[in-house]
Amino acid sequence: MDLRQLRYFLAVAEEAHFGRAAERLHIVQPALSMQIKALEDELGGPLFVRTSRKVELTAAGEVLLIEARRTLEQAERARVAVQDSLSGQLGTxxxxxxxxxxxxxxxxxxxxxxxxxxxxxxxxxxxxxxxxxxxxxxxxxxxxxxxxxxxxxxxxxxxxxxxxxxxxxxxxxxxxxxxxxxxxxxxxxxxxxxxxxxxxxxxxxxxxxxxxxxxxxxxxxxxxxxxxxxxxxxxxxxxxxxxxxxxxxxxxxxxxxxxxxxxxxxxxxxxINRSDETTGAVRAYLALADTPEDGLDD
Incomplete structure (x- = not known):
């Protein structure tokens, strides 16, 4: 189970339709169906009840919906935090x-x-x-x-x-x-x-x-x-x-x-600073200190 599969699952759950979910994800519907099937096989049971008219979550699907949202939100927070650290926005x-x-x-x-x-x-x-x-x-x-x-x-x-x-x-x-x-x-x-x-x-x-x-x-x-x-x-x-x-x-x-x-x-x-510095905040500090005042945009 990876983040991509969770995003695919979340799209189907929110759209309640494989075709609309595939359009939202910009992939073809067979590929989406294949990924959902692989996720169900890994977890050991169905996540959706599929009919010709609608797609509904099973009880296990309802549980995964909550956890998938939490996981994806945390993954996004981690991404932003790491990027902020690399850019110098976070750190000391x-x-x-x-x-x-x-x-x-x-x-x-x-x-x-x-x-x-x-x-x-x-x-x-x-x-x-x-x-x-x-x-x-x-x-x-x-x-x-x-x-x-x-x-x-x-x-x-x-x-x-x-x-x-x-x-x-x-x-x-x-x-x-x-x-x-x-x-x-x-x-x-x-x-x-x-x-x-x-x-x-x-x-x-x-x-x-x-x-x-x-x-x-x-x-x-x-x-x-x-x-x-x-x-x-x-x-x-x-x-x-x-x-x-x-x-x-x-x-x-x-x-x-x-x-x-x-x-x-x-x-x-x-x-003076370490020549092999890798900390984002420190590198940002040094870069700014080496930039003339008139080289900065207000």
């Missing part, structure tokens, strides 16, 4: 982010566009320290990650896409001596204790620029796992932090930002 996208992704506005923009296009899909957003994001992606705990590019992100099985780049600012406490200047140079912070992200490695491009400028290793006073920790330490006067310029749009008590006169100092934000 699990997103890990570092604080810079929020402050840059890129994450918020991508979330808004996806929810507008796929309102029934779920979004789970959790802050994950940059140094833990690659492991979380590879282990399947998150589907997409947004983090600063501190080098070392090239990993087999993962795709890395740059989604933003901003000059770095010096963030410091409001009573720091350097706040008296509108712009500062790297030489001004050469002797300052620095606060950096834990994710920054010794081979990080920013640290390389500082080494070249200072002629020695930078003085690293503290390493922090996330953006809020970095700015909290800087605002408390424990050192100077180099942060993306987008962060200056956030009013932080006790914090002052100053531009750094050095074109090579910049911060990149990247989006």
């Amino acid at each position: 996208v699990r997103i890990g982010f570092a604080g810079n992704a929020v402050f840059s506005g890129q994450l918020v923009t991508d979330l808004h566009r996806f929810h507008r296009a796929y309102p029934h899909a779920g979004l789970e957003v959790v802050e994950v320290p940059p140094q833990e994001q690659l492991d979380a992606l590879l282990a399947g705990r998150i589907d997409v990650a947004y983090c600063p590019d501190h080098g070392g992100l090239a990993t087999p099985g993962l795709d890395v896409v740059q989604v933003g780049e901003w000059p770095l600012l010096a963030a410091m406490a409001t009573d720091h001596p350097l706040t008296s200047r509108v712009h500062i140079g790297l030489s001004d912070i050469a002797a300052q204790p620095l606060i950096i992200y834990s994710a920054q490695e010794d081979s990080d491009g920013v640290l390389d620029v500082l080494r070249a400028e200072f002629g020695r290793e930078p003085v690293i006073a503290h390493r922090a796992s996330n953006t809020l920790s970095v700015v909290a330490l800087a605002a408390a006067g424990l050192g100077v932090a180099l942060v993306p310029a987008s962060l200056a749009e956030i009013a932080m008590p006790g914090m002052t930002y100053r531009a750094i006169m050095h074109p090579a100092l910049s911060a990149s934000l990247v989006r």
